[in-house]
Amino acid sequence: MRSSSPIALIVKYVILGIVDAVAVWAGVGLVMAANYGLLAMLAIGAGALNVLVLSKRAYPFRYLAPGLAFLFGMVVYPILYTAYVSLTNLQTGNLLSKDQVIQLFEDRYAAAPDQETFTYRAFLDDHESLVVLLIDEITDREWITSEGDPDLVVVDRSDPQFEIDEFGALVGISGLSEVTGLQRYQILSRLETLAFPYGEEYLRLSGLNAFKTFIRRYAFDWETDLLTDLTTGMVYTPIDGTFTADDGTTLEPGYQVWVGGRNFGSLLSNAAMRKDFARVFVWTIVWSLMSVLLSFSVGLGLALLLNDRKLRLRVIYRTLLIVPYVMPVFISALVWRGMFNAQFGIVNRIFQSLFGTTFRWLDDPMLARGVLIFINVWLSFPYMMLISLGALQSIPDQLYEAARVDGAGMFRRFWRVTLPLLMISLAPLLIGSFAFAFNNFTLIYLVTAGRPAVLGAATPAGATDILISWTYRIAFQGGSGNQLGLASAVSILIFAIIATISAIGFRLTKRLEEVYK
Amino acid sequence: MTARRVPRITKYMAARFLRRLVRHALLWIALAFALFPILWILSASLNPTSGLDTQRFIPQQITFDHYRSLFTDPEYPFVTWLLNTLKVSGVTAIGTVILCALSGYSFSRFHFRGRRLGLLAMLLVQMFPQMLAMVAIFLLLRTIGDIVPGFGLNTHPGLIMVYLGGAMGFNTWLVKGYYDTVPRSLEESAMVDGATPFQAFWRIMLPLVRPILAVILMIQFMTSYAEYILASILLRGTDQYTLAVGMRFFTEQQFNRRWGPFAAGAIVGGVTFLFLFLPFQRLIVSGLTQGAVKE
Numbered sequence: 179m180r181s182s183s184p185i186a187l188i189v190k191y192v193i194l195g196i197v198d199a200v201a202v203w204a205g206v207g208l209v210m211a212a213n214y215g216l217l218a219m220l221a222i223g224a225g226a227l228n229v230l231v232l233s234k235r236a237y238p239f240r241y242l243a244p245g246l247a248f249l250f251g252m253v254v255y256p257i258l259y260t261a262y263v264s265l266t267n268l269q270t271g272n273l274l275s276k277d278q279v280i281q282l283f284e285d286r287y288a289a290a291p292d293q294e295t296f297t298y299r300a301f302l303d304d305h306e307s308l309v310v311l312l313i314d315e316i317t318d319r320e321w322i323t324s325e326g327d328p329d330l331v332v333v334d335r336s337d338p339q340f341e342i343d344e345f346g347a348l349v350g351i352s353g354l355s356e357v358t359g360l361q362r363y364q365i366l367s368r369l370e371t372l373a374f375p376y377g378e379e380y381l382r383l384s385g386l387n388a389f390k391t392f393i394r395r396y397a398f399d400w401e402t403d404l405l406t407d408l409t410t411g412m413v414y415t416p417i418d419g420t421f422t423a424d425d426g427t428t429l430e431p432g433y434q435v436w437v438g439g440r441n442f443g444s445l446l447s448n449a450a451m452r453k454d455f456a457r458v459f460v461w462t463i464v465w466s467l468m469s470v471l472l473s474f475s476v477g478l479g480l481a482l483l484l485n486d487r488k489l490r491l492r493v494i495y496r497t498l499l500i501v502p503y504v505m506p507v508f509i510s511a512l513v514w515r516g517m518f519n520a521q522f523g524i525v526n527r528i529f530q531s532l533f534g535t536t537f538r539w540l541d542d543p544m545l546a547r548g549v550l551i552f553i554n555v556w557l558s559f560p561y562m563m564l565i566s567l568g569a570l571q572s573i574p575d576q577l578y579e580a581a582r583v584d585g586a587g588m589f590r591r592f593w594r595v596t597l598p599l600l601m602i603s604l605a606p607l608l609i610g611s612f613a614f615a616f617n618n619f620t621l622i623y624l625v626t627a628g629r630p631a632v633l634g635a636a637t638p639a640g641a642t643d644i645l646i647s648w649t650y651r652i653a654f655q656g657g658s659g660n661q662l663g664l665a666s667a668v669s670i671l672i673f674a675i676i677a678t679i680s681a682i683g684f685r686l687t688k689r690l691e692e693v694y695k
Numbered sequence: 696m697t698a699r700r701v702p703r704i705t706k707y708m709a710a711r712f713l714r715r716l717v718r719h720a721l722l723w724i725a726l727a728f729a730l731f732p733i734l735w736i737l738s739a740s741l742n743p744t745s746g747l748d749t750q751r752f753i754p755q756q757i758t759f760d761h762y763r764s765l766f767t768d769p770e771y772p773f774v775t776w777l778l779n780t781l782k783v784s785g786v787t788a789i790g791t792v793i794l795c796a797l798s799g800y801s802f803s804r805f806h807f808r809g810r811r812l813g814l815l816a817m818l819l820v821q822m823f824p825q826m827l828a829m830v831a832i833f834l835l836l837r838t839i840g841d842i843v844p845g846f847g848l849n850t851h852p853g854l855i856m857v858y859l860g861g862a863m864g865f866n867t868w869l870v871k872g873y874y875d876t877v878p879r880s881l882e883e884s885a886m887v888d889g890a891t892p893f894q895a896f897w898r899i900m901l902p903l904v905r906p907i908l909a910v911i912l913m914i915q916f917m918t919s920y921a922e923y924i925l926a927s928i929l930l931r932g933t934d935q936y937t938l939a940v941g942m943r944f945f946t947e948q949q950f951n952r953r954w955g956p957f958a959a960g961a962i963v964g965g966v967t968f969l970f971l972f973l974p975f976q977r978l979i980v981s982g983l984t985q986g987a988v989k990e
Contacts, residue, residue, distance in 0.1 A: 216842070235807075237805070237892070238801045238805035238807040238810075239801070239807070241797040241798060241800050241801035241805075241896075242797070242798045242801040242802075242813070244793075244794050244797060244798075245794035245795060245797060245798035245863050245867065246798065246813075246863075248794065248856065248859045248860040248863055249817070249820065249860055249863040249864065250860075251835075251856070251860060252825070252832070252835075252856055252857050252859065252860020252861065253820055253825050253828070253860045253861060253863070253864070254820060255831075255835070256825070256828035256831035256832045256835060257820075257823065257827075257828050257831070259828070259831035259834070259835065260827070260828045260830060260831040263830055263831060263834070476725075479721075480722070480725055483718050483721055483722055484722075486718075489718070490719075491719075495722050495726065498726055498729065498730060499725060499726065499729050501729060501730060501733060502729050502732075502733075504968065504969055504972045505733070505965050505968070505969075506917075506920060506921040506939070506964065506965065506968050507921055507923075508921060508923050508938075508939040508942055509942065509961045509964055509965050510732070512942055512943070512945070512946050512957070512961065513732050513733075513735075513736050513958075513961055514732060515946060515950075516946070516950060516954060516957070517732060517735065519950065519951075521951070522951050522954075524735060524750075556728065556729070556732070559729075560729070613822075617824050617826070617827070619826065619923070619924045620921075620923040620924065620939075623923070623924070624923070624943065624946075646826070646827070646924075649827075649829070649830075650829065650924065650928075653829065653830050653833075654833075654928065662830045662834070665830050666830050666831070669827045669828065669829070669830065672827055673823055673827060676822065676823060676824075676827075677822075677823075680822045
């Protein structure tokens with residue numbers, strides 16, 4: 179390998195030095211902020227960069243690193259993270275970590291037994307930081323305190339920074355501008371977060387015009403892992419990420435905990451959920467199988483019709499028949515949805531005029547399933563036609579002639595010569611199509627969104643939901659919130675199913691050989 | 696003799712004619728099946744009424760009002776969605792070409808530890824659709840957004856990063872296969888003449904593999920153009936939507952009333968896609984096979 183010119187080398191090392199200096203600086207900041215996860219990522223990133231630039235042996239990775247970074251960050255890591263999430267109870271109500279939830283409870287307050295009331299005036303300093311003047315109108319005592327330093331300081335009126343008029347009223351504080359009138363509403367949310375220590379109690383905003391004394395509502399004991407409600411004396415024990423009292427009362431929110439295989443367990447053992455899973459799984463298989471079989475039959479049939487060089491208009495037929503394939507699925511799916519609309523759609527208008535009857539296509543479970551398969555045949559027969567045409571043209575004519583000489587008729591020639599030969603080259607592609615239909619979220623979701631709903635389903639699983647759309651609805655559309663842990667468990671099951679399908683596909687394609695070449 | 700042969704020829708011709716007739720009839724049925732929805736939506740976009748129920752197949756008069764309202768009516772941020780789509784797909788496609796041109800070269804030309812493992816891993820990863828990890832990607836982007844605003848949820852850079860990762864496996868294989876068909880001697884002679892390895896890659900290799908790079912550009916552009924699930928999870932604000940997510944807006948409520956503008960939008964979105972696809976169709980097919988064929 180040729181070495182570069184000295185100037186290029188110097189430039190390289192100077193830039194690397196600057197990058198490393200920035201990395202060290204950021205690293206110190208992260209240590210101070212105790213963000214060790216990010217620190218580890220920064221260390222790995224900076225270390226990898228140095229190796230790439232400095233090591234000759236790492237030269238091939240200079241080309242590889244940018245792409246690999248995206249592949250790891252956006253595909254490999256999410257897959258591993260999915261596996262992790264599937265073993266937790268991550269869901270609406272359990273989205274935060276334990277520390278965050280305890281912090282949340284410790285920031286909750288209850289009115290103090292003998293509540294005192296203080297009026298207040300709010301000021302902003304040069305840095306837009308809040309300064310609050312608290313006044314006890316009964317005893318006429320005044321304190322000053324601020325966002326940054328919540329200790330109460332007794333106002334010393336002899337201090338020249340306080341501007342007092344001839345009647346003894348405080349008209350302003352030098353260096354600060356008072357927030358009055360409607361402007362107060364703009365700082366209301368900031369005022370609400372303040373809590374000034376006042377003896378054992380805290381002063382917090384109550385209503386718009388006053389601060390009152392409050393006490394902390396909850397206390398958490400790290401030793402015993404118990405949360406106590408100081409107002410009632412009730413003791414809460416953490417059970418599965420939710421603080422639960424002896425009488426069964428629970429506190430919202432809960433936090434995220436490791437639940438092991440419970441998500442998988444409930445999918446397979448909870449009767450209602452198992453029923454959902456089984457129904458969705460069976461329909462996914464039926465849907466993929468029927469889609470591939472029917473669209474392949476239609477596509478192959480058309481390919482046989484078109485596979486005649488002497489056919490007139492052959493190119494025009496082929497070009498026009500490809501059109502459904504080159505429409506984006508998100509558009510075709512919505513067009514068909516409009517056409518199958520029960521009230522106004524063209525399909526029902528045709529049925530009305532021909533047979534005098536209409537159907538609620540997308541509201542009946544069986545009809546909706548049939549419609550979806552029909553639409554998918556429309557979407558994918560051109561692809562099947564194209565690959566069949568290609569494969570048909572590669573079958574040598576001599577084979578047909580030989581079969582003809584041996585007395586095979588048209589159908590025998592098709593079953594015994596054409597189809598077996600086609601299958602050799604097309605089987606891997608058909609398996610690919612099966613896998614694609616298996617995860618064809620866009621079509622299912624845009625046409626029916628998994629509906630019609632199924633009565634008594636434990637999860638948001640409609641009659642036309644396939645595994646992937648079911649996952650989506652559990653994760654992002656559930657009536658009982660986002661059950662991200664459960665959705666991830668379903669994702670992992672789909673991974674396992676696809677791995678099985680792909681293993682079969684691999685055996686057929688033998689693409690693995692290329693790796694070992 | 697001749698008198699006996701004539702009817703036989705006629706019978707043969709008649710059978711052939713009948714077969715041809717059936718063949719054409721079947722093809723015409725297929726054409727009707729394939730094209731009806733497209734003609735129907737084209738007709739809807741030109742019909743003066745915007746209702747599903749009042750549409751006639753042959754419009755009584757042709758109007759471009761629905762197209763006009765798409766581009767002017769503030770109720771439909773259609774132009775924003777189209778531009779968002781072109782932006783996201785364009786950047787993703789260009790980024791994929793750059794990343795895959797580099798990584799494919801490494802796999803094709805260098806022998807390093809972990810090469811086979813890397814190739815195998817890419818193949819395995821590519822089998823699992825990225826969207827299966829949607830929950831994790833959602834959570835990941837939420838975290839990224841907390842740290843680096845502008846790259847998290849509801850941002851285009853965030854979505855593009857996700858797409859770039861998803862495109863790596865398949866396309867790297869494609870490029871690598873194509874690089875393998877270019878003889879090594881070309882770069883070797885350039886290096887003898889004093890080119891650095893990077894110059895050999897940049898000046899010699901890249902111009903030779905332009906066809907496959909064009910193929911990847913188009914495939915990736917169209918894949919991102921039509922991608923729905925990840926975009927719908929990650930993009931939350933109406934003004935950030937891509938076309939795939941935005942088109943649902945027409946169908947969510949009052950589908951009946953919005954059928955006309957929807958049809959116009961479908962035609963515009965479909966035709967944009969079609970124009971990008973058709974000129975490259977042959978290139979894509981030839982590029983795919985060339986990449987697959989070995990020396």
